[in-house]
Amino acid sequence: MSAxxxxxxxxxxxxxxxxxSILAVALICLFLFLNGVPALxxxxxxxxxxxxxxQPSSGIYGIFPMxxxxxxxxxxxxxxxxxxxxxxxxxLSRFANAKIAQFLKPGVELLAGIPSVVYGFFGLMIIVPxxxxxxxxxxxxxxxxxxxxxxxxxxxxxxxxQSALDAxxxxxYEGALALGADHERSVLQVVVPAAVSGLMxxxxxxxxRAIGETMAVVMVAGNQVQIPTSIFExxxxxxxNIVLEMGYAAxxxxxxxxxxxxxxxxxxxxxxxxLNLIKRRSEI
Amino acid sequence: MAKLEYHSEQKASPKMSVKDLNLYYKDFQxxxxxxxxxPAHQVTALIGPSGCGKSTLLKCLNRMNDLVAGCxxxxxxxxxxxxxxxxxxVNDLRRRVGMVFQQPNPFPMSIYDNIAFGPRTHGIKSRxxxxxxxxQSLRSAALWDELKDRLKKNALSLSGGQQxxxxxxxxxxxxxxxxxxxxxxxxxxxxxxxxxxxxVGELKDSYTIIMVTxxxxxxxxxxxxTAFFLLGEMVEMGPTEILFSRPREKRxxxxxxxEFG
Amino acid sequence: xAFSDAHxxxxxxxxxxxxxxxxxxxxxxxLFGILGYILCNGxxxxxxxxxxxxxxxxxxxxxxxxxxxxLIAALALTIAVPLGIGAAIYLVEYARRGNRFVMxxxxxxxxxxxxxxIIYGLFGLLFFVTALGWRLSLMAGAFTLAIMVLPVIMxxxxxxxxxxxxxxxEASFGLxxxxxxxxxxxxxxxxxxxxxxxxxxxxxxxxxxxxxxxxTAGSVAxxxxxxxxxxxxxxxxxxxxxxxxxxxxxxxxxxQETFATAVVLLILVITLNLGANFFAKKLGxxxxxx
Numbered sequence: 001m002s003a004x005x006x007x008x009x010x011x012x013x014x015x016x017x018x019x020x021s022i023l024a025v026a027l028i029c030l031f032l033f034l035n036g037v038p039a040l041x042x043x044x045x046x047x048x049x050x051x052x053x054x055q056p057s058s059g060i061y062g063i064f065p066m067x068x069x070x071x072x073x074x075x076x077x078x079x080x081x082x083x084x085x086x087x088x089x090x091x092l093s094r095f096a097n098a099k100i101a102q103f104l105k106p107g108v109e110l111l112a113g114i115p116s117v118v119y120g121f122f123g124l125m126i127i128v129p130x131x132x133x134x135x136x137x138x139x140x141x142x143x144x145x146x147x148x149x150x151x152x153x154x155x156x157x158x159x160x161x162q163s164a165l166d167a168x169x170x171x172x173y174e175g176a177l178a179l180g181a182d183h184e185r186s187v188l189q190v191v192v193p194a195a196v197s198g199l200m201x202x203x204x205x206x207x208x209r210a211i212g213e214t215m216a217v218v219m220v221a222g223n224q225v226q227i228p229t230s231i232f233e234x235x236x237x238x239x240x241n242i243v244l245e246m247g248y249a250a251x252x253x254x255x256x257x258x259x260x261x262x263x264x265x266x267x268x269x270x271x272x273x274x275l276n277l278i279k280r281r282s283e284i
Numbered sequence: 285m286a287k288l289e290y291h292s293e294q295k296a297s298p299k300m301s302v303k304d305l306n307l308y309y310k311d312f313q314x315x316x317x318x319x320x321x322x323p324a325h326q327v328t329a330l331i332g333p334s335g336c337g338k339s340t341l342l343k344c345l346n347r348m349n350d351l352v353a354g355c356x357x358x359x360x361x362x363x364x365x366x367x368x369x370x371x372x373x374v375n376d377l378r379r380r381v382g383m384v385f386q387q388p389n390p391f392p393m394s395i396y397d398n399i400a401f402g403p404r405t406h407g408i409k410s411r412x413x414x415x416x417x418x419x420q421s422l423r424s425a426a427l428w429d430e431l432k433d434r435l436k437k438n439a440l441s442l443s444g445g446q447q448x449x450x451x452x453x454x455x456x457x458x459x460x461x462x463x464x465x466x467x468x469x470x471x472x473x474x475x476x477x478x479x480x481x482x483x484v485g486e487l488k489d490s491y492t493i494i495m496v497t498x499x500x501x502x503x504x505x506x507x508x509x510t511a512f513f514l515l516g517e518m519v520e521m522g523p524t525e526i527l528f529s530r531p532r533e534k535r536x537x538x539x540x541x542x543e544f545g
Numbered sequence: 546x547a548f549s550d551a552h553x554x555x556x557x558x559x560x561x562x563x564x565x566x567x568x569x570x571x572x573x574x575x576l577f578g579i580l581g582y583i584l585c586n587g588x589x590x591x592x593x594x595x596x597x598x599x600x601x602x603x604x605x606x607x608x609x610x611x612x613x614x615x616l617i618a619a620l621a622l623t624i625a626v627p628l629g630i631g632a633a634i635y636l637v638e639y640a641r642r643g644n645r646f647v648m649x650x651x652x653x654x655x656x657x658x659x660x661x662x663i664i665y666g667l668f669g670l671l672f673f674v675t676a677l678g679w680r681l682s683l684m685a686g687a688f689t690l691a692i693m694v695l696p697v698i699m700x701x702x703x704x705x706x707x708x709x710x711x712x713x714x715e716a717s718f719g720l721x722x723x724x725x726x727x728x729x730x731x732x733x734x735x736x737x738x739x740x741x742x743x744x745x746x747x748x749x750x751x752x753x754x755x756x757x758x759x760x761t762a763g764s765v766a767x768x769x770x771x772x773x774x775x776x777x778x779x780x781x782x783x784x785x786x787x788x789x790x791x792x793x794x795x796x797x798x799x800x801q802e803t804f805a806t807a808v809v810l811l812i813l814v815i816t817l818n819l820g821a822n823f824f825a826k827k828l829g830x831x832x833x834x835x
Contacts, residue, residue, distance in 0.1 A: 003723060010725045014639055017631030018646075021653040021699070024692045028660070031671040087568030095565055104573070106822060111576050113818035114811065115753025117787050121794045121807050122579050125586075151575050158572070171389035175451070178348060179402040179458055180379030184558035189401070194392045212661020214756040215791060239663045239756070246670070246760050261667045265660070272659045379548070406548035458548075 036262040039255025048259060054225045056245070061256040063263065065227050069235040070211055072228065073221065076146025077153055077210040082203055084150070085157030092158070093165035094187045112155030120219035123148040128220050137232035140222030145235065148216055153206035160205055164198020165191060197282035201275055208271045212264070214239040238264045297365060299324040299492040300345060300462055305359035307340060309352065314340045316516045317359070322462070327484060327493045329503035329524065332513035332539070338496045342464050345494065346381040347374050379406060382460035386467045388447035390439035390454070395431055398439045398450060402458035417457050425453035426483055445476025452483065463487065465495040469502065481506050500540060504528055512536045587808030590801040600766040605802045607809060609768045610789035613683070617762060617785055618751040620687035621694065626744055629698025637706040638728050658696040662757040665693045669761035681782040683769055686762025693757055694747035701743025705736035742824035749817040753810070755787045764788050786810050
């Protein structure tokens with residue numbers, strides 16, 4: 001085998017492995033749409049998206065409560081996780097001394113590594129009983145899911161936000177100090193605005209993580225098909241809908257679940273797109 | 285008569301001065317018992333080869349060296365006769381002793397907000413007051429006519445020379461008494477450099493200016509007094525013309541004649 | 546138009562500082578709360594019976610699930626690691642800058658990274674389980690996981706390769722080595738710690754995953770019998786440790802065993818993450834030297 005041929009072969013082989021990602025995305029889109037779209041056509045898109053009744057036994061498939069559920073739960077997670085996460089990132093990037101940061105950073109990574117079932121189990125044993133005993137309802141609630149997801153998005157928000165803050169040129173901070181601003185003002189008024197697109201990216205990644213989370217939510221959210229009127233009521237997300245019923249669904253019911261997956265997938269694609277827009281804007 | 289005048293100048297208390305200043309970075313001694321006066325309304329240039337401690341000394345004057353881990357100081361820095369490290373709040377010190385850096389470092393915000401940042405920091409909130417300060421500062425930095433129609437534009441869209449003059453305007457906006465310039469033209473083209481040198485000449489009527497420069501010609505053109513540093517030591521200090529034409533020290537002579545650099 | 550005194554500003558700064566300290570303290574408390582709670586309740590319940598070879602409804606042994614986890618993760622990585630490393634090599638060492646194909650590959654990898662695991666599970670169900678007819682099986686689960694961790698391996702390998710100083714490549718080319726030889730003899734060995742770190746990270750993802758496996762690998766708590774069935778055992782349904790924990794927790798019958806299972810899973814994942822960190826740091830040190 002000549003050296004030149006060998007090089008060509010290697011190049012083609014590596015090119016092929018790179019193409020696998022494209023193939024994977026294409027297959028995922030193809031199979032989701034192929035299996036979901038006929039059901040959508042059968043049910044009717046407006047009825048599916050905006051119908052508020054989900055009764056597979058009677059052949060009624062409206063996922064509006066689940067869409068709202070996913071949005072509520074994600075919003076709740078943001079309220080809990082974003083301020084905590086951003087402030088912690090601020091601490092790690094600009095307030096912590098080297099020793100504490102050295103110890104905290106692996107801690108945050110550890111938090112990221114904990115599997116969602118373990119989070120879910122923790123929520124089931126601690127958060128749900130706590131809400132049950134001290135607040136209205138049986139504990140399985142929008143509030144429980146929001147608190148748990150808020151914790152789960154912390155590592156995502158913290159790591160991305162911290163690297164955005166770390167990337168702000170030192171000269172901005174020094175420039176503010178040299179004008180007589182104290183450390184806090186220099187950080188909040190100059191460093192933070194300079195990192196704003198990275199901070200936005202951290203929040204959006206957190207949204208993606210929260211809206212796609214499945215197991216932990218299923219374990220604490222109660223999963224009733226309803227649009228909750230208080231944070232103490234149960235809620236079912238799109239992800240929960242799939243995982244709860246996929247085991248026994250058949251025919252149109254199965255198609256409707258896959259279509260739920262398609263809707264979720266579209267949400268995720270929009271989030272990825274938004275993320276790319278922000279990245280591009282920050283590069284200019 | 286001339287001799288008498290010389291003495292009276294020495295007696296008038298200087299705007300800033302350093303006494304027996306030693307500075308260590310961990311084990312390395314970067315400044316060795318430096319004694320220096322900076323008279324008011326004069327431009328003092330600090331010259332010397334790289335690593336001689338001139339920038340380090342400058343950063344001591346507004347305590348920017350506090351940011352450097354492992355940096356220790358003995359001796360005293362005086363501002364109007366007060367101990368700058370003990371008797372003056374650090375943020376007030378930095379307001380009174382402004383600084384312009386080597387690289388222009390405007391904040392990534394509008395031109396207006398850049399200049400208003402300092403005054404806002406020090407408690408000025410009224411829009412009309414800020415408008416006045418922004419205009420005054422830009423006029424002092426000879427930027428008003430160029431920029432008055434673009435105050436809302438992002439400061440990073442300006443040219444390098446404009447950015448640096450904006451940084452000067454930003455420093456002036458908090459009404460400092462002393463202006464430190466750390467090789468502030470090193471990153472600029474000759475035309476922008478000339479503009480800033482001209483500006484320094486105008487500003488010294490209202491401010492005390494201390495500048496670090498690599499460029500001996502610039503020191504000669506702009507400064508009233510020059511101090512020459514070598515290996516952390518202040519070798520010689522005097523009126524600029526005398527230091528360059530008739531230095532007392534051999535080391536000064538060989539540096540200003542370009543024998544090493 | 547005088548500058549105001551600093552008192553109010555100092556108070557404001559102190560408030561800002563304490564809010565930030567408070568948030569950080571909350572994060573730390575949550576971290577220790579979760580770890581401490583699981584460990585304290587789980588460790589005392591670690592009994593030898595939990596590690597029995599057979600799973601029965603009386604003794605919910607985690608051993609079969611543990612072995613399945615190793616099998617499925619090993620299989621998934623066998624597929625994903627060569628693909629991920631190959632793709633990263635292509636992106637860093639072969640592709641020309643601004644190549645349209647590269648842009649599409651990157652966009653695809655980014656998309657994969659953002660897809661939630663339930664969607665992978667759904668796809669695995671539709672493609673591997675149904676379309677390819679693999680049924681709920683070790684194989685279908687492993688392939689689903691492989692696609693899921695592919696972007697992780699690609700990204701970490703890419704970072705590791707980019708961290709190799711260009712001087713190494715130039716030196717190798719300068720000695721007359723071809724691209725292939727340069728990659729395998731100079732670049733890859735230097736990047737190994739980073740790549741290993743990425744692989745361990747991916748392993749951690751496999752071990753902790755449930756949503757992608759529930760409808761691809763199934764939840765049968767038995768180890769496929771390779772001795773009797775041979776290759777066909779790959780197409781037996783399996784339950785991994787994480788799925789096992791989910792099933793136990795939702796049944797709610799064996800609380801003590803559930804805690805113990807959670808501890809084993811947690812320790813496994815933490816060990817893997819620490820390992821990944823260790824290797825990633827090694828790379829960091831090298832980068833500073835280079």
